[in-house]
Amino acid sequence: MPYQVLARKYRPQRFADVAGQDHVTRTLQNALEQGRIAHGYIFSGHRGIGKTTIARILACALNCHNTIGSPERPTPEPCLKCDACLEIRAGNAVDVIEIDAATNRGIDEIRELRDAARYRPARDRFKIYILDEAHQITDAAFNALLKTLEEPPDHIVFMMATTEPENIPQTIRSRCQHFSFHAVKLDDILGELRGIAAHEGVAADEAALSLLAEAGDGSMRDALSIMDQAIASAPVIDGKAQLSAAEIRELMGTVPNTVFEEILEFVARNDAATVLTTAGRLLDAGNSPSQIARQFVRYLRNCVVAKIASLTEDENSSDLLQISPDERRRAVRTALLFTEEELTRFLNVMLRTFDDLGFRQEQRLHLEMGLIKLVHLQRLVPVEEFLAQLPKTSGNSTPRVLPPQRAAIPAAPAPAPRPPANTPSRFSGAPEPAAPRTQAAPAPSISTSPFASNTAESAARPVASVISQPQTEGSLALAPEPVKEPSNVSPLAQPGVITMPEPSTGLNAHVAPSPIVLEEPVAIALQADENYDPSWENIVSPDEDPEATEPASQPVATSAAASGTAELQAAAVEALFATKKNNSAAEQLEESHWTIADGEVKIEVSLSKPMIGTIFRADVEAIIKAALREKGLVGVKISVVPAAVDNKPKEPKKPRSGSVQAKALDHPTVQKAQKLFNAEISTVFDLRKD
Structure with missing residues (x-):
């Protein structure tokens, strides 16, 4: 008798012999026992998991000559002893027709099937049609079969097996009972392989059987095919084939997962040189870069699942990991080296690398670059940690990173003299004794206006924000280091923080300093005032106080933007006309309205958004910025927007x-x-x- 492969030799003959499809076999046995037989079935699922096998077992159970509950057939299982069961098992039954739908897929073949279905079975109870790979049938052929499926004769049963149920028309699926098969679990495949190895007299260790079960990838037929090949290539000792994991791995051309564990350990230590050395050793041994990347992706997936499931080396059982216990422990050890985010990034990089290897010329180069990326990915800082390091602000405002301090700041001048006697102190509110009045040299102001650059010459430019008081006798410049202050001036605790008095109800009331945090560094001038009122509302500049009669002894600095926009607008228009290529933009600027605030120049023009993008291009914006830079505006943002609709005649x-x-x-x-x-x-x- 010729040799029969393991997948055919150990094909299940009963519902109980089918592994991993209990939800299907239980339903079919109950339907047989209750007599609820449908006229159409669709069996869909992974390859090699028992779709056609269950269709044959169901055909035997339907046409079995023994009645359910009889001594010869106590259960819905077929007896496998009558003529019908033996013929169906041998594949030569007259009333069970098995058709390869991948070959007989046209409308002519389906018409012949439909005409033959009108005749009653020759001997058995049902005439059964098993259509394998049913998704290959054309739409026209399915339409020809539609009426027969909708109103079939009472002696016809259709069974369709397919791996792509979505390709079967919905009109066909709605007229049949659809059973979705599951991929066979690793433990079920492993148990079948143990029994077959013992029955065949093959000596196989647990690691070898686990490797065969993993290679099956949920398919019992694939696992048996690989096992059949491994037995043929295994050495024979004392009349028994000896299966080992190393020989099976060499036969399959795979890499042991211990290598991937080592690579990830080197990645954890930022050892890129050893990672490349290990990869080179694998490639020099003849392993394909695509095969290495495919196995690495599978291993990283197992590590991610082990990390998410919080598995340990002692408790590593999980339905999500269909691998052997040794491989689970290895995946857990690797998962402990990294965070969940790092493992996820590793998996994304290797997936992209695997995709690149499919259409790249230098596959070795792309594999090595993918492995080097794993080493460098650990240097990335998570967004959560970066945000946690930013300074927090009050309220719900977004934290901002303060710009670096300026390097050189002139020393502060001599402190201002005390005010005359019986004059309330600036920050204490209590009278102080008289002191001789002397004129102090003014202190230089430090400019960090949003329009100023960080160069040395920007320190001489005027600033936009100044807090001043009338009737000055001296000033205090903001410095990076604390300086000794007179008794009537509160010291600055830190750069960017100013302590100002809270409102009080009397001159002698105690005032607690309240810090004011500045989001942007500005130039501050704190000056003494003989007629000082401690109320917060009275702290105004001479320009804002209508009762101020005596001007300040030191002029208040202003920004270049505060001098008016007419000159800036004219400079930008002239610069555009000078190019002789941007007359349209220049003409629009002549009629535009300019607003300068918060480091932004807002230009309102009588154009729509599409036209603004066409006329005010990047080169036009560069010319405008250059013209503004000549007028003292540095680092501004240009924003051109449509002007509001104005119905007034122009x-x-x-x-x-x-x-x-x-x-x-x-x-x-x-x-x-x-x-x-x-x-x-x-x-x-x-x-x-x-």
């Missing part, structure tokens, strides 16, 4: 001095024509030669 546009429009309007002939016809000049063409 005044005629006045042409720019020296332009073609201006020369045309100054011409006597044009002026006479305007006066004679009461006309307006809309367009002027310059026909002069350059």
